[in-house]
Amino acid sequence: STDPLVVFTPSGKRGHFPKGTPVLTAARQLGVDLDSVCGGRGICSKCQITPSYGEFSKHGVTVANDALSEWNSVEQRYDDKRGLKKGRRLGCQAQVMGDVVIDVPAESQVHKQVVRKRAEARDIVMNPSTRLYYVEVEEPDMHEPSGDLERLVRALKEQWQLEGVRADLHILHMMQPALRKGDWKVTVAIHHGDDTHAPKIMHIWPGYYEGTIYGLAVDLGSTTIAAHLCDLASGEVVASSGIMNPQIRFGEDLMSRVSYSMMNKDGATEMTRAVRDGMNALFVQIAAEAEIDRTLIVDAVFVCNPVMHHLFLGVDPFELGQAPFALATSSSLQLRAVELDLEIHPGARIYILPCIAGHVGADAAAVALSEAPDKSEDLVLVVDVGTNAEILLGNKDKVLACSSPTGPAFEGAQISSGQRAAPGAIERVEINPETKVARFKVIGCDLWSDDEEFEAQTGATGITGICGSGIIEMVAEMRIHGILDGPGLIGSPEQTGTDRCFRDGRTYSYMVWDGSADGGPVITVTNRDIREIQMAKAALYSGARLLMDKFGVDKVDRIVLAGAFGAHISPKHAMVLGMIPDAPLEKVTSAGNAAGTGARIALLNTEARTEIEQTVHNIHKIETAIEPRFQEHFVNASNIPNAVEPFPILGT
Numbered sequence: 001s002t003d004p005l006v007v008f009t010p011s012g013k014r015g016h017f018p019k020g021t022p023v024l025t026a027a028r029q030l031g032v033d034l035d036s037v038c039g040g041r042g043i044c045s046k047c048q049i050t051p052s053y054g055e056f057s058k059h060g061v062t063v064a065n066d067a068l069s070e071w072n073s074v075e076q077r078y079d080d081k082r083g084l085k086k087g088r089r090l091g092c093q094a095q096v097m098g099d100v101v102i103d104v105p106a107e108s109q110v111h112k113q114v115v116r117k118r119a120e121a122r123d124i125v126m127n128p129s130t131r132l133y134y135v136e137v138e139e140p141d142m143h144e145p146s147g148d149l150e151r152l153v154r155a156l157k158e159q160w161q162l163e164g165v166r167a168d169l170h171i172l173h174m175m176q177p178a179l180r181k182g183d184w185k186v187t188v189a190i191h192h193g194d195d196t197h198a199p200k201i202m203h204i205w206p207g208y209y210e211g212t213i214y215g216l217a218v219d220l221g222s223t224t225i226a227a228h229l230c231d232l233a234s235g236e237v238v239a240s241s242g243i244m245n246p247q248i249r250f251g252e253d254l255m256s257r258v259s260y261s262m263m264n265k266d267g268a269t270e271m272t273r274a275v276r277d278g279m280n281a282l283f284v285q286i287a288a289e290a291e292i293d294r295t296l297i298v299d300a301v302f303v304c305n306p307v308m309h310h311l312f313l314g315v316d317p318f319e320l321g322q323a324p325f326a327l328a329t330s331s332s333l334q335l336r337a338v339e340l341d342l343e344i345h346p347g348a349r350i351y352i353l354p355c356i357a358g359h360v361g362a363d364a365a366a367v368a369l370s371e372a373p374d375k376s377e378d379l380v381l382v383v384d385v386g387t388n389a390e391i392l393l394g395n396k397d398k399v400l401a402c403s404s405p406t407g408p409a410f411e412g413a414q415i416s417s418g419q420r421a422a423p424g425a426i427e428r429v430e431i432n433p434e435t436k437v438a439r440f441k442v443i444g445c446d447l448w449s450d451d452e453e454f455e456a457q458t459g460a461t462g463i464t465g466i467c468g469s470g471i472i473e474m475v476a477e478m479r480i481h482g483i484l485d486g487p488g489l490i491g492s493p494e495q496t497g498t499d500r501c502f503r504d505g506r507t508y509s510y511m512v513w514d515g516s517a518d519g520g521p522v523i524t525v526t527n528r529d530i531r532e533i534q535m536a537k538a539a540l541y542s543g544a545r546l547l548m549d550k551f552g553v554d555k556v557d558r559i560v561l562a563g564a565f566g567a568h569i570s571p572k573h574a575m576v577l578g579m580i581p582d583a584p585l586e587k588v589t590s591a592g593n594a595a596g597t598g599a600r601i602a603l604l605n606t607e608a609r610t611e612i613e614q615t616v617h618n619i620h621k622i623e624t625a626i627e628p629r630f631q632e633h634f635v636n637a638s639n640i641p642n643a644v645e646p647f648p649i650l651g652t
């Protein structure tokens with residue numbers, strides 16, 4: 001062929017095109033990912049490219065290599081108005097005049113990658129469900145009567161190849177003024193990927209809409225509700241915010257909320273109202289932080305445990321409180337904001353991830369999406385630690401899931417000096433091997449407690465209690481330094497060689513901090529506290545171990561600790577305690593809020609939604625309540641570390 005050769009980088013896609021072909025046209029024909037909102041009219045600047053080699057036109061005049069980035073009048077005008085980087089051209093304006101190499105920068109790709117910080121986690125590739133399109137619509141004509149919507153739909157088909165576009169009633173309310181105000185040019189937000197598969201018009205702006213549209217990724221937990229506000233074009237998180245779940249006033253943990261709904265007429269309805277009100281308050285807060293109008297939020301993804309899921313949807317969670325723990329639905333849900341009383345864009349699309357089982361919710365599905373055990377070559381154990389631990393074990397061949405009733409001890413509840421993770425809570429602990437005295441760090445202060453400045457910085461009353469990660473380190477350190485024996489009994493001063501251990505009723509307790517002389521707090525660890533931690537860690541370990549039995553393995557290659565709490569656990573101490581199975585310490589990592597990340601992936605990439613629906617369908621669900629092996633493991637696992645495996649890696 002004598003037509004010039006066009007090569008795109010980084011995709012490597014190539015083809016021959018007649019002289020004068022706009023770069024955007026060549027890109028489209030080759031399936032190169034080059035963005036455009038205005039359809040090549042030189043308005044949106046989304047189509048920016050970098051000419052790397054060859055001849056391109058400018059006003060139909062060929063420019064040489066050294067002037068590759070010279071602009072035509074449209075680009076010049078764009079540069080004057082909004083600025084165009086040197087070396088860049090608009091793909092819809094630059095024409096191919098000879099053999100060329102064209103680079104498509106990341107920000108001009110629709111399916112760009114959103115940067116993540118962890119090497120072992122999956123990447124987020126943009127493929128949002130809602131996108132903007134600029135269209136020019138035919139004016140009405142008395143000789144050929146047709147509705148404005150029909151002409152708009154036809155324009156979308158002709159200019160954007162969008163078939164069967166539909167609109168809800170609220171669009172008819174805003175469409176006619178927008179068309180006229182924009183002189184028959186409008187920007188529409190279109191939602192793709194509804195279960196009807198029909199593209200839906202979400203919103204209309206007159207003329208070219210300069211702004212962006214937003215989506216929310218929400219992790220609805222029993223204690224806190226956390227949300228990320230994302231720019232649906234760039235994938236960037238523009239604001240993050242969280243509030244306490246207002247349902248706490250009906251019960252601290254899940255089961256107490258289920259019983260509230262059983263004991264009180266309209267109890268479930270009250271809790272539904274509370275969580276939706278809380279959600280709206282959070283949306284006001286996050287929109288204010290990002291300085292945007294809430295109605296620009298057109299898409300939202302929610303992840304939550306099954307009880308939160310039902311209460312958010314307005315379904316009585318009664319059935320989840322008793323065997324056989326039947327969910328109202330385990331499928332993913334596509335809803336509209338108005339159906340859930342959410343005050344964002346009235347037509348905003350809501351997606352709720354599927355639940356895995358009666359105790360393993362959409363939050364665990366989100367963790368599976370983020371950590372992708374189903375794509376892993378190694379056998380990975382993923383543990384989301386909460387009042388109910390949700391556990392996944394698998395690799396690319398198969399994935400198993402279960403939940404284990406750890407109870408609230410890891411959140412500091414039911415521990416004598418326990419508290420939630422908040423300023424003043426002990427979170428790091430080291431016990432001196434000789435003196436057996438604990439030194440520690442509290443949240444909100446960088447110093448260790450044996451630092452001279454410590455009391456000045458926190459004040460004796462600045463220590464308020466021990467949070468979950470603190471109690472884990474405390475108990476593990478007590479075991480390492482012989483204050484605690486394998487079965488979990490605190491020794492006497494004679495046995496341990498320290499009067500930090502003191503008689504407390506029929507058992508011994510351990511003095512962590514005695515601030516009583518200054519009217520400050522007295523922080524101790526009692527044998528009952530140890531018992532609570534033993535139960536919680538035995539439940540967690542037994543769940544993991546049960547999945548390993550089912551998988552037919554007695555070792556895992558790596559362990560991922562997920563959840564806000566998981567992020568703060570020290571892998572070494574967790575292993576000394578026997579919370580998690582034995583594994584090389586460097587193979588134990590923390591994934592932070594993996595459920596929140598999973599929600600963000602589902603928000604930014606529509607295909608990930610189909611993918612997780614399939615993954616959840618394929619996950620083997622194990623119900624711990626009916627597995628005799630779970631009980632066996634549980635009994636054996638209460639020792640510290642435990643009586644099940646020798647923990648060769650820790651050398652105990």
Ligand code: FES
Nearest residue numbers: 040042044045092
């Ligand atoms: Fe919009 Fe080129 S496609 S400016």
